[in-house]
Amino acid sequence: MTVLLQVDFSMPAEMLGDNLSKSAVSLAESINNEPGFISKIWTENLQTEEAGGIYLFTDRESAERYWEMHQKRIASFGVKSANCKIFDINLPLTKITHGQVE
Numbered sequence: 185m186t187v188l189l190q191v192d193f194s195m196p197a198e199m200l201g202d203n204l205s206k207s208a209v210s211l212a213e214s215i216n217n218e219p220g221f222i223s224k225i226w227t228e229n230l231q232t233e234e235a236g237g238i239y240l241f242t243d244r245e246s247a248e249r250y251w252e253m254h255q256k257r258i259a260s261f262g263v264k265s266a267n268c269k270i271f272d273i274n275l276p277l278t279k280i281t282h283g284q285v286e
Contacts (some may be wrong), residue, residue, distance in 0.1 A: 186273050186285050189247040192227065192236030193258060193266035200228045200235055220246025222285070236266075240285055244270060 199207075204226075215224055222240035229235075241247040251268050258266055273285055 185243065186222065186275070187241050187244050187247050188271045188273055188285075189239040189241060189251060190236070190269045190271070191239070191251070191254065191266060192234055193263045194233055195228070195235040195263070197230045197233050200230055200233075204228065204235070218246070218250050221250070244272075 195204075212224075212226075215221060220242040222242060224240075225238040227234075227236045227238065239247065239250070241250065247270050251270070255266060255268075273283075275285065278285055
């Protein structure tokens with residue numbers, strides 16, 4: 185069953201926007217190779233200095249495995265604390281509201 189992984193963490197505003205778009209290309213490309221990965225929406229808020237993403241994975245195990253690895257990766261970037269939530273997706277209602285999860 186497709187699951188959603190929601191991640192957010194603090195990141196200085198000067199590292200976001202165009203700077204992140206340029207510096208994270210190889211990271212973005214590598215995410216495509218993760219087992220069970222479907223897609224990611226990159227999120228950022230310059231005013232609150234937060235970044236993260238909304239990921240879709242084919243199954244909970246893949247999402248949990250990715251999160252375990254990703255925590256270590258973002259810690260190496262200087263992130264001290266990150267939030268993570270994993271949700272099951274209600275496909276019948278999501279399809280009605282044009283959600284693209286497959």
